[in-house]
Amino acid sequence: MMQIVLVVVSVILSLAAAGAIYRMARGPSLLDRVLAADVLLAIIAAGLATDMAINRHLENLMLMVALSVIGFIGSVTVARFVSDKR
Amino acid sequence: MRKRNSLRQELPLIIWLVIVWGALWSDFSVGNLLFGALIAVGITQLLYLPPVELGGRFNVLHGAGLTLNFLYQVVAGSIEVAYLALAKGPRLQNSVVAVRLRSSSDLVVTATGHIISLIPGSLVVEVDRSTSTLYLHCINVVSEDGADAMRATVRRIESRLIKTMGSKQELELIRNEPDQHPARSGEEGAS
Amino acid sequence: MNLQLVLDSIVAVCLICGALMSLAAAVGLLRFPDLMSRMHSATKPQVLGLLLMLTAIAIQLRSWSLVPLLVIAWIFQLLTSPVSAHMVGRSGYRTKHRHEELLKxxxxxxxxxxxxxxxxxxxxxxxxxxxxxxxxxxxxxxxxxxxxxxxxxxxxxxxxxxxx
Structure with a gap:
């Protein structure tokens, strides 16, 4: 059963990643791209979590935490420097 | 140089750091926790932050209610946003709604903003600290009624938070509130 | 054996729902008209998605000592995601991303x-x-x-x- 779940989850995550990458390439502005990159990181984290759940190990957990921290620092930094221009 | 915080003010932070330490090692034995506490004290002394002013009380029962309600709203909101993405898509309209909070403590305002931001469908765009007003960007809110419903939601979350960990004064504020304008709230509903 | 099946089913449901949350985020990114609405779909469903994924891991590994670690991983996301969403939203509102026609x-x-x-x-x-x-x-x-x-x-x- 787990193999079927793995296939289904991979398909869903690939579709999601394709959407995020499309928005990243297309995105009319910098902030759109940053947002899409954030989503892509979250999708990668979801993939790592799926791997851990199905193969029953924990080696990716710290990588997941590090990914979310990178996403956080990245988007905050970019947003900070896209400052008030009205 | 800034004034050092007293150990009592730092205690919640130290306890939190020790729990994180234990969890990271997946080891809650006494020796490990003691070593973690040592590191936590060292960190708080070396790299001190401005103190967080806690209300001085914590109601576990209300806290559990708040958590359950929060989880429910996250699930409901996630489904709603996913539905909107599929059904409405590009025809979506939003609003920026100002919500005045009753509490003026930084902790309660921050926590309310955090919870509101985490619930899908609303997002804190700006905070006015002097009047403790949150400006929320709300998805799919197109009428004053919707904005009022959003304000009501935010205030309900705030009152739950105050019941959980607000100070005594804030608790008084919440408790006195329904009695303050008993007649006016009826008019408000009618208008 | 029966318990095994039940737990496996829960894991399967958690994983698929978690993945669907990521898909919802991507669909929102593609279909919503402006930055602010995209932000709603981008950052928020991930909170639930990560929770479901971590639940699946906890059930699969069946060890209680792991639970605090997973809870802390989730709490870190709870603490950071509103902050980055606020920063992006704030600068998005104050620059050219505010489309007045989309704000009622x-x-x-x-x-x-x-x-x-x-x-x-x-x-x-x-x-x-x-x-x-x-x-x-x-x-x-x-x-x-x-x-x-x-x-x-x-x-x-x-x-x-x-x-x-």
Whole structure:
């Protein structure tokens, strides 16, 4: 059963990643791209979590935490420097 | 140089750091926790932050209610946003709604903003600290009624938070509130 | 054996729902019209998605000592994701990303406008942050709750919601 779940989850995550990458390439502005990159990181984290759940190990957990921290620092930094221009 | 915080003010932070330490090692034995506490004290002394002013009380029962309600709203909101993405898509309209909070403590305002931001469908765009007003960007809110419903939601979350960990004064504020304008709230509903 | 099957089913449901949350985020990214709405779909469903994924891991590994670690991983996401969403939203609102035609109600417009004008006048003041807040507050008095007839100080106690 787990193999079927793995296939289904991979398909869903690939579709999601394709959407995020499309928005990243297309995105009319910098902030759109940053947002899409954030989503892509979250999708990668979801993939790592799926791997851990199905193969029953924990080696990716710290990588997941590090990914979310990178996403956080990245988007905050970019947003900070896209400052008030009205 | 800034004034050092007293150990009592730092205690919640130290306890939190020790729990994180234990969890990271997946080891809650006494020796490990003691070593973690040592590191936590060292960190708080070396790299001190401005103190967080806690209300001085914590109601576990209300806290559990708040958590359950929060989880429910996250699930409901996630489904709603996913539905909107599929059904409405590009025809979506939003609003920026100002919500005045009753509490003026930084902790309660921050926590309310955090919870509101985490619930899908609303997002804190700006905070006015002097009047403790949150400006929320709300998805799919197109009428004053919707904005009022959003304000009501935010205030309900705030009152739950105050019941959980607000100070005594804030608790008084919440408790006195329904009695303050008993007649006016009826008019408000009618208008 | 039966328990095994039940747990496996829960894991399967958690994983698939978690993945669907990521898909919902991507669909929102593609279909929503402006940055602010995209942000709603981008950052929020991930909170639930990660929770489901971590639940699946905890059930699969069946060890209680792991639970605090997973809870902390989730709490870190709870703490960071609103902050980054706020930063992106704030700068998005204040730059060209605010599409007025997509906003039905906008309570913040005048406040930001006043603050921007104020800042243009007295840009280099040391007390800028505090003054800006006051200016915004003064402006706020007029527009915060336009549908109330009383002064805003009282208006905030008027809500009949807290009655319950």
């Amino acid at each position: 109600i906008d309570d913040l417009d005048q406040v930001v406008e006043a603050a921007a004008q104020y800042r243009a006048g007295e840009y280099r003041r040391a007390a800028e942050a505090g003054e800006k807040a006051e200016e915004a507050a003064a402006e706020q008095q007029d527009i915060a709750l336009p549908d109330r007839d009383g002064p805003p100080e009282n208006a905030r106690f008027d809500d009949d919601e807290s009655r319950h």
